Amino acid sequence: MKKAFFLGIFLNMILLISAQEFVANTDESKVPAYDLPDPLVFNDGSKVVNINDWTKRRIEILTIFENEVYGINPEWKGNMTSSELSVNQNAVNGKAIRKEIKLTLQNGNKKLEIIVLLYLPHSQKPVPVFLGYNFGGNHSVSGDQDILITSSWMRNNSSTGITDHKATEEGRGKASSRWQTEEIISRGYGLATVYYGDVDPDFDDGFKNGVHGLFEQQPTPASWGSIGAWAWGLSRVMDYIETIPSIDSKKVVVLGHSRLGKTSLWAGATDKRFAIVISNNSGCGGAALSMRRFGETVGRINTSFPHWFCDNFNKYNDKEATLPVDQHELIALIAPRPVYVASAEEDTWADPKGEFLSCFNASQVYNLSGYEGLPVKEMPPVNEPAIGTIGYHIRSGGHDVKLFDWQQYLDFADLHLKKK
Numbered sequence: 001m002k003k004a005f006f007l008g009i010f011l012n013m014i015l016l017i018s019a020q021e022f023v024a025n026t027d028e029s030k031v032p033a034y035d036l037p038d039p040l041v042f043n044d045g046s047k048v049v050n051i052n053d054w055t056k057r058r059i060e061i062l063t064i065f066e067n068e069v070y071g072i073n074p075e076w077k078g079n080m081t082s083s084e085l086s087v088n089q090n091a092v093n094g095k096a097i098r099k100e101i102k103l104t105l106q107n108g109n110k111k112l113e114i115i116v117l118l119y120l121p122h123s124q125k126p127v128p129v130f131l132g133y134n135f136g137g138n139h140s141v142s143g144d145q146d147i148l149i150t151s152s153w154m155r156n157n158s159s160t161g162i163t164d165h166k167a168t169e170e171g172r173g174k175a176s177s178r179w180q181t182e183e184i185i186s187r188g189y190g191l192a193t194v195y196y197g198d199v200d201p202d203f204d205d206g207f208k209n210g211v212h213g214l215f216e217q218q219p220t221p222a223s224w225g226s227i228g229a230w231a232w233g234l235s236r237v238m239d240y241i242e243t244i245p246s247i248d249s250k251k252v253v254v255l256g257h258s259r260l261g262k263t264s265l266w267a268g269a270t271d272k273r274f275a276i277v278i279s280n281n282s283g284c285g286g287a288a289l290s291m292r293r294f295g296e297t298v299g300r301i302n303t304s305f306p307h308w309f310c311d312n313f314n315k316y317n318d319k320e321a322t323l324p325v326d327q328h329e330l331i332a333l334i335a336p337r338p339v340y341v342a343s344a345e346e347d348t349w350a351d352p353k354g355e356f357l358s359c360f361n362a363s364q365v366y367n368l369s370g371y372e373g374l375p376v377k378e379m380p381p382v383n384e385p386a387i388g389t390i391g392y393h394i395r396s397g398g399h400d401v402k403l404f405d406w407q408q409y410l411d412f413a414d415l416h417l418k419k420k
Contacts, residue, residue: 023300025293026295026348028353032292034291034321035291036291036361037329039328039332039361039362040368042056054368058332058333061329064324065269065325065329065330065333066222067222067310067312068310068315068325070225070227070266070309070310071222071223071224071310071312072223072224073228074217076107077107078106078107078108078214079106080105080106080240081106082102082240083104084099084102085101086098086099086100086148087099088144091144093182095185096181097119098117098119100117100147103116105211106214110215112199112210114194115138115194115198116237116240117141117142117147117191118192119190119191120246120247121185121186123188126245126246126248126249127190127246127248128188128190128247128248128252128253128413129189129247130190130191130192130253130409131191131237131241131252131254131274132193132254132264133193133195133199133230133234133263134178134179134193134196135195135257135260136154136171137149137150137154137195139171140167140171140172140174142173142176143176145172147172149168149172151166152195152197153201154166155202155203160175161174177401183403183406184410187410190247192241194237196230199233200226200229200230202226203307204306206219210229211229211232212229219311221310222312223310223311225313226305226308227308227309230260231263231266231267231270231271234264234271235273238273252275253278253417254267254268254274254276254277255277255279255280255409256278256279257280257281257282257401258283259286261279261283261286262279262285262286265277265279265282265287265331265334266330269334276337276339276416277337278341278342278409278412279342280401281343281344281347281350281399281400282350283355284296284300284301285301287331287355288351288355290327291320292351292354294348294353295348295349295350296349296350297318298318298320298323303317326358328357328358328360328361328362332364332366335362335365336369336370338389338391338412339389339390340408341355341358341392342394342405343392343393344399345398347399352394355392356392356394359373359392360377366389366390374388374390374391375387376392379394380392382394382396383396383404387415389416391408391412393405393408
């Protein structure tokens with residue numbers, strides 16, 4: 001036991017020292033010159049000139065992201081069942097139905113349980129839904145006393161009552177400001193959320209736990225990391241949503257904040273069933289251009305979180321200029337479906353300008369499809385959204401999800417979903 005303890009300390013020290021080698025740049029004048037790969041040029045150098053060409057080019061780009069960044073998901077041959085754990089017909093001051101649903105994924109003799117917290121407004125017709133992961137457990141989303149306390153492994157956090165990697169009553173409702181449940185319900189939308197650690201625990205576990213543990217696999221440099229696993233989990237929740245008559249499964253908005261914003265973008269790129277994709281402060285490996293080397297860099301993120309991406313991504317530590325893709329192409333993979341990217345003024349770690357430039361440079365693919373893309377060429381003023389088929393804003397404040405963000409997301413969903 002003592003050997004394991006001291007080994008853990010030693011490995012953490014090595015990671016800390018290694019991370020310090022990749023110093024973050026927050027000086028715009030130090031951004032290197034870079035040439036972004038063109039999403040409308042095939043690997044052989046020929047140009048994309050029409051939608052049929054783009055369909056083929058899209059496969060090329062997706063394949064590169066799979067092999068070099070997020071990893072390749074193994075083929076799923078298992079099955080999933082659902083069971084209702086609780087129902088409250090008068091949640092959110094009587095405005096909504098709240099349910100807790102257990103999804104059981106089984107592959108041979110391997111099994112994983114995921115708990116979905118679902119809010120639906122009282123409605124006579126199917127409703128659109130926002131779907132996203134939470135960081136603190138389903139009980140952190142609302143102060144309701146009868147929501148189950150999440151039992152999965154968690155990162156310790158004294159401010160939310162997480163000790164010994166377990167959630168406690170102290171965390172109930174602590175993240176409610178990030179979810180704005182009443183605002184969502186009052187606008188006619190439902191909300192489905194899952195604790196992300198139910199799907200894959202957020203530490204380097206050698207493919208032993210979460211959805212990784214459902215598969216018999218020998219990891220390779222291109223094997224899926226946690227972001228790939230979390231995105232895969234969102235697709236399994238989408239499988240469940242498609243079975244619910246009270247939800248309009250053609251109008252599901254997938255969203256995420258920070259590392260889960262990276263996840264929502266990859267989920268939207270790999271699963272076309274998501275009608276709208278939203279990234280909130282996702283930064284490096286999410287919406288921000290890697291080649292800018294501003295804020296968190298590829299080397300820094302791979303050293304601090306070695307389990308998020310596939311091992312091949314390490315080839316680009318401190319060598320972003322050699323990347324065969326960049327994040328504008330991730331957004332382009334979602335075309336022509338609407339995408340919204342949000343930054344925060346004080347969140348320089350996530351590189352707001354790099355997030356804007358990804359949106360701008362993805363717009364040419366939307367234009368090819370006959371859509372506007374991002375309607376501006378310059379970064380908009382703080383708290384003044386730019387809305388096209390691609391939406392973008394930079395909000396005042398720091399790394400968080402605020403009411404302002406949700407108001408823009410709901411307006412964006414109204415614009416693109418309620419006209420259909």
